[in-house]
Amino acid sequence: MGQQSGLSYAVIGTGAIGGFYGALLQRAGCEVHFLLRSDYEYVQQHGLVVNSVYGDFTLPEVNAYCDASAIPRCDVAIAAIKATQNHILEDILPRIVKPNGTILLLQNGIGVEPQLAKLLPDHYILSGLCFICSNKVGMGHVHHLDYGDITIGAYADRYAPAGITKEMEAIASDFNIAGVPAKLTENLQLARWRKLVWNIPFNGLSVVLDAKTDAMMANDATRQLSADLMNEVLAAAAACDCQIPTEFVPQMIDFTTKMQPYLTSMKLDYDHKRSLEIEAIYANPLRLAKERGVAMPKTEMLYQQLYFLDRLNSKSK
Amino acid sequence: MGQQSGLSYAVIGTGAIGGFYGALLQRAGCEVHFLLRSDYEYVQQHGLVVNSVYGDFTLPEVNAYCDASAIPRCDVAIAAIKATQNHILEDILPRIVKPNGTILLLQNGIGVEPQLAKLLPDHYILSGLCFICSNKVGMGHVHHLDYGDITIGAYADRYAPAGITKEMEAIASDFNIAGVPAKLTENLQLARWRKLVWNIPFNGLSVVLDAKTDAMMANDATRQLSADLMNEVLAAAAACDCQIPTEFVPQMIDFTTKMQPYLTSMKLDYDHKRSLEIEAIYANPLRLAKERGVAMPKTEMLYQQLYFLDRLNSKSK
Numbered sequence: 001m002g003q004q005s006g007l008s009y010a011v012i013g014t015g016a017i018g019g020f021y022g023a024l025l026q027r028a029g030c031e032v033h034f035l036l037r038s039d040y041e042y043v044q045q046h047g048l049v050v051n052s053v054y055g056d057f058t059l060p061e062v063n064a065y066c067d068a069s070a071i072p073r074c075d076v077a078i079a080a081i082k083a084t085q086n087h088i089l090e091d092i093l094p095r096i097v098k099p100n101g102t103i104l105l106l107q108n109g110i111g112v113e114p115q116l117a118k119l120l121p122d123h124y125i126l127s128g129l130c131f132i133c134s135n136k137v138g139m140g141h142v143h144h145l146d147y148g149d150i151t152i153g154a155y156a157d158r159y160a161p162a163g164i165t166k167e168m169e170a171i172a173s174d175f176n177i178a179g180v181p182a183k184l185t186e187n188l189q190l191a192r193w194r195k196l197v198w199n200i201p202f203n204g205l206s207v208v209l210d211a212k213t214d215a216m217m218a219n220d221a222t223r224q225l226s227a228d229l230m231n232e233v234l235a236a237a238a239a240c241d242c243q244i245p246t247e248f249v250p251q252m253i254d255f256t257t258k259m260q261p262y263l264t265s266m267k268l269d270y271d272h273k274r275s276l277e278i279e280a281i282y283a284n285p286l287r288l289a290k291e292r293g294v295a296m297p298k299t300e301m302l303y304q305q306l307y308f309l310d311r312l313n314s315k316s317k
Numbered sequence: 318m319g320q321q322s323g324l325s326y327a328v329i330g331t332g333a334i335g336g337f338y339g340a341l342l343q344r345a346g347c348e349v350h351f352l353l354r355s356d357y358e359y360v361q362q363h364g365l366v367v368n369s370v371y372g373d374f375t376l377p378e379v380n381a382y383c384d385a386s387a388i389p390r391c392d393v394a395i396a397a398i399k400a401t402q403n404h405i406l407e408d409i410l411p412r413i414v415k416p417n418g419t420i421l422l423l424q425n426g427i428g429v430e431p432q433l434a435k436l437l438p439d440h441y442i443l444s445g446l447c448f449i450c451s452n453k454v455g456m457g458h459v460h461h462l463d464y465g466d467i468t469i470g471a472y473a474d475r476y477a478p479a480g481i482t483k484e485m486e487a488i489a490s491d492f493n494i495a496g497v498p499a500k501l502t503e504n505l506q507l508a509r510w511r512k513l514v515w516n517i518p519f520n521g522l523s524v525v526l527d528a529k530t531d532a533m534m535a536n537d538a539t540r541q542l543s544a545d546l547m548n549e550v551l552a553a554a555a556a557c558d559c560q561i562p563t564e565f566v567p568q569m570i571d572f573t574t575k576m577q578p579y580l581t582s583m584k585l586d587y588d589h590k591r592s593l594e595i596e597a598i599y600a601n602p603l604r605l606a607k608e609r610g611v612a613m614p615k616t617e618m619l620y621q622q623l624y625f626l627d628r629l630n631s632k633s634k
Contacts, residue, residue, distance in 0.1 A: 208525060209625055221624035228618070297614035301545070307538035308526055 109280025426597025
């Protein structure tokens with residue numbers, strides 16, 4: 001175990017991801033401030049509870065806020081809300097992060113950073129891709145089922161490969177000290193496409209087929225369909241100059257077959273009648289591929305099906 | 318109204334289709350014999366009830382049988398069972414149809430006739446494509462919601478275009494006299510592909526999306542997806558030398574938008590935990606297209622999804 005960097009963190013979105021990583025950073029001695037909405041009073045009184053394969057723990061006291069203006073400006077703002085809620089970031093982020101401070105976006109999909117960079121041109125934007133099975137199971141209560149490592153890269157205009165800075169190293173070090181395996185990458189776009197290789201098949205199919213990963217892997221047709229979708233992602237990534245080796249597809253299928261049966265975050269969002277992150281995970285990759293003349297018919301069909309289900313689901317709230 | 322042909326009919330599968338057309342033929346004065354399984358005793362005692370947009374009617378007495386051997390051999394055997402049950406036809410058909418008699422297959426999909434022709438080489442095989450919204454709603458009880466017309470064509474080896482015979486005309490005349498608009502076609506394969514233009518999108522999507530036709534037509538994404546699937550069917554049909562004009566796609570979308578909200582037969586099968594007719598409606602068209610080098614990625618994905626759901630559904634019986 002090393003020494004924390006001394007960076008202060010503000011967490012927006014204290015759920016399955018933000019709540020988990022924020023709690024681990026605080027436990028490791030970092031200064032962490034949590035912005036909450038519906039859970040504010042509960043967490044203010046009871047703190048956070050984490051059940052984790054890394055070991056269960058409770059933080060009886062956390063710095064909880066319901067008003068962004070009350071948070072002392074931090075070095076790093078961790079944005080871990082749903083991509084469907086990103087419209088709130090324009091207002092919140094400048095209040096909770098120091099001028100020229102850093103934003104660490106923990107979200108799936110692709111294409112969100114360009115929007116953030118336009119809104120907040122003076123801030124350094126990092127993205128962390130979380131390879132984690134984690135669910136929020138109650139107020140201030142996170143259940144971390146499996147994995148947990150994070151890959152961090154810096155955003156540069158149009159996802160151009162960017163360098164690795166001292167601040168990135170400091171943040172990764174804080175995560176590592178907190179017990180989270182953290183890696184750094186110079187190619188954020190490649191890391192995003194690699195993550196999409198998993199998210200595109202399983203987030204969507206879990207909703208459309210009302211199924212966990214193990215059931216989909218046990219059936220020949222959905223196993224093949226998952227691989228078909230992954231291969232479409234590889235083709236789109238290649239058209240964006242992000243080469244992912246073809247062996248990655250059977251590796252991901254094998255990995256998914258062996259992992260704990262998992263309800264994806266999109267399936268949980270659907271079951272709780274929350275909006276689905278289909279723009280960041282499906283519409284943006286489809287647009288990038290189309291601009292480069294690459295067809296992703298099965299991915300497009302999944303998006304069409306999800307769009308239909310998402311609209312009906314919001315109406316039935 | 319003309320004069321019935323004098324042909325005798327045996328109906329295998331007294332459900333939404335066979336029960337409906339058989340009852341209409343009997344009401345019009347034809348000799349009709351019904352083979353039943355689970356509904357046998359009920360129908361033997363109470364006859365058949367038809368609620369129909371053509372007009373409601375009851376047949377208090379019908380020739381009902383639970384044993385194929387008891388049926389007098391008929392001129393025409395109407396096979397209106399689910400395609401998933403076709404394995405029973407090899408045993409039943411020769412018992413209920415005269416030597417050299419005619420089989421009239423009322424089923425969706427493509428590729429079933431070659432199997433029947435191999436099993437029963439001495440019989441004349443006709444297929445009737447039913448454009449109908451009809452459901453079996455109880456024992457001996459059919460609800461006919463909309464449409465009802467039938468297109469009849471003869472099967473020749475590999476779906477080669479075949480002539481129109483006197484017997485086809487006699488059968489079509491019996492249907493017409495019974496109140497069913499019946500047309501004859503020299504090109505059965507073309508008629509089958511045209512029918513698939515509707516069945517491929519809506520039968521499958523209604524199951525996967527748990528939706529009626531009106532909801533799918535009211536959403537831009539599923540409206541487009543339906544058209545995408547239809548265009549794949551047109552491309553596959555063209556590769557099989559069956560030209561369907563491209564205007565047929567917007568026509569079918571328009572037609573579906575205007576029709577009564579409808580639960581497809583495949584959705585009803587799924588809800589009642591019956592096996593789905595996915596081999597005849599999806600696997601066979603996919604195989605024909607693939608043999609001719611035509612890709613149908615969205616149709617294939619729908620088949621993969623249905624295969625998954627069908628397997629889980631049978632297990633949960």
